[in-house]
Amino acid sequence: xxxRLTLGLTDRPGALLKALEKIAMNGGNIIxxxxxxxxxxxxxxxxxxxxxxxxxxxxxxxxxxIEESGIPVLGTESLERRIETVIIIGSLSVDMLExxxxxxxxxxxxxxxxxSRSPHIRVMFxxxxxxxxxxxxxxxxxxxKNNCVLVSEEA
Amino acid sequence: MIRxxxxxxxxxxxxxxxxxxxxxxxxxxxTILANSKGYLYSPTGFDSDSLPADxxxxxxxxxxxxxxxxxxxxxxxxxxxxxTNVYSGEPGLTYVREALKSGVDVVTADKGPLVVAFKExxxxxxxxxxxxxxxxxxxxxxxxxxxxxxxxxxxxILSIKxxxxxxxxxxxxxxxxxxxxxxxxxxxxxxxxxxxxDPSLDLEGIDSACKVVILANALLDLNKxxxxxxxxxxxxxxxxxxxxxxxxxxxxxxxGSIEGGKLSVAPRLVRLNHPLCVHGSLNAIQFKLEILxxxxxxxxxxxxxxxxxxxxxxxxILAQKEASKGGR
Numbered sequence: 001x002x003x004r005l006t007l008g009l010t011d012r013p014g015a016l017l018k019a020l021e022k023i024a025m026n027g028g029n030i031i032x033x034x035x036x037x038x039x040x041x042x043x044x045x046x047x048x049x050x051x052x053x054x055x056x057x058x059x060x061x062x063x064x065x066i067e068e069s070g071i072p073v074l075g076t077e078s079l080e081r082r083i084e085t086v087i088i089i090g091s092l093s094v095d096m097l098e099x100x101x102x103x104x105x106x107x108x109x110x111x112x113x114x115x116s117r118s119p120h121i122r123v124m125f126x127x128x129x130x131x132x133x134x135x136x137x138x139x140x141x142x143x144x145k146n147n148c149v150l151v152s153e154e155a
Numbered sequence: 156m157i158r159x160x161x162x163x164x165x166x167x168x169x170x171x172x173x174x175x176x177x178x179x180x181x182x183x184x185x186t187i188l189a190n191s192k193g194y195l196y197s198p199t200g201f202d203s204d205s206l207p208a209d210x211x212x213x214x215x216x217x218x219x220x221x222x223x224x225x226x227x228x229x230x231x232x233x234x235x236x237x238x239t240n241v242y243s244g245e246p247g248l249t250y251v252r253e254a255l256k257s258g259v260d261v262v263t264a265d266k267g268p269l270v271v272a273f274k275e276x277x278x279x280x281x282x283x284x285x286x287x288x289x290x291x292x293x294x295x296x297x298x299x300x301x302x303x304x305x306x307x308x309x310x311x312i313l314s315i316k317x318x319x320x321x322x323x324x325x326x327x328x329x330x331x332x333x334x335x336x337x338x339x340x341x342x343x344x345x346x347x348x349x350x351x352x353d354p355s356l357d358l359e360g361i362d363s364a365c366k367v368v369i370l371a372n373a374l375l376d377l378n379k380x381x382x383x384x385x386x387x388x389x390x391x392x393x394x395x396x397x398x399x400x401x402x403x404x405x406x407x408x409x410x411g412s413i414e415g416g417k418l419s420v421a422p423r424l425v426r427l428n429h430p431l432c433v434h435g436s437l438n439a440i441q442f443k444l445e446i447l448x449x450x451x452x453x454x455x456x457x458x459x460x461x462x463x464x465x466x467x468x469x470x471x472i473l474a475q476k477e478a479s480k481g482g483r
């Protein structure tokens with residue numbers, strides 16, 4: 001799983017190394033490191049790391065290790081994208097669907113079927129694990145409002 | 156001798172009665188056959204050749220409310236096979252309640268009383284020191300509650316999902332494999348005796364929702380009612396939508412689920428290689444357990460297979476009685 005970790009580092013040599021050790025010890029593979037020196041806040045330099053972890057347990061252990069070594073974790077964000085399919089039975093406009101995904105996912109394909117008598121839309125989309133539930137709930141609400149049925153995927 | 160009564164002498168009642176006549180040698184006599192209008196009584200127990208085809212036209216028929224039979228102390232074990240009313244629970248609810256109050260063990264295939272008053276009835280059974288068994292109410296012959304009671308007792312069930320209604324599963328399967336529209340698949344199910352003349356409880360997901368309520372209360376120790384289930388049935392599902400799922404290696408199934416304390420029934424996209432993806436009138440139920448992980452059971456969910464569950468409950472009660480006798 002790919003995670004973006006934002007750490008608050010003191011601007012002294014060796015601080016980053018301590019955090020990287022904890023990540024490496026837990027199987028993390030670092031994809032990128034960005035220092036935000038101009039966003040210095042409270043004496044900390046926010047450092048944004050994109051890391052690939054073997055599992056969420058590995059990530060949690062690494063995060064706990066970093067915090068135990070005195071480095072504050074200012075934020076975490078899942079960069080994992082899931083590809084999902086839903087079928088909406090009934091009729092909805094493209095605009096309505098696009099609104100659901102604004103800022104939290106991306107429509108990969110929209111296929112309209114069933115003609116005018118029994119219309120349906122097959123929607124394939126990508127979404128982060130964090131936003132998945134909210135997107136499905138928004139789709140369900142939209143379907144219900146428009147007398148449609150949302151058929152989502154069983155995990 | 157344990158005296159057993161059956162309330163509800165329809166197809167299932169007759170089939171069960173014919174099995175129970177074989178239990179005489181094991182100390183169980185079938186002494187009461189009742190329906191909502193009255194009862195037949197045999198103090199020594201019915202035999203296979205004395206079982207009537209119909210009780211009302213029998214010369215020994217006594218018009219009475221079954222509640223009176225229960226109150227008179229004529230039975231030690233009552234099997235309730237009444238028609239289901241999921242909103243009032245009646246008439247089964249009164250029979251189950253009165254039997255438990257009178258210290259009578261109860262086996263029921265009627266979901267109604269459990270959907271309406273699960274906690275009340277299980278607490279009543281507990282306080283009276285009698286058994287209330289309901290294996291036949293969910294998944295027909297699939298041993299769900301007895302499995303949980305015996306084999307899964309060291310583990311913890313985290314979530315449950317399943318295909319719990321054979322009628323809708325048959326309809327959706329015919330739509331998937333033959334491209335039939337829903338109304339034709341329904342007519343076919345009705346012709347085969349798989350769907351009621353009024354199929355709304357099945358199609359609208361209410362029957363599945365009742366089973367979800369019983370599972371949640373019995374296995375996850377929740378206190379849920381039918382109105383706590385978010386229900387969406389299959390009435391709007393089209394064969395074109397199923398075809399759109401099929402193109403991606405999936406199909407549409409009516410799935411009941413209990414996850415994170417939330418109960419729902421809804422049509423879902425299920426991969427064709429998913430363990431829950433069973434076809435025809437089969438039922439499937441999947442537990443997620445803390446230690447064991449996923450466990451899926453598949454079996455026939457209705458009709459004669461229900462007998463297997465009823466007999467399993469009766470055997471359990473006989474074993475309990477035997478054990479308590481030995482302990483004395």
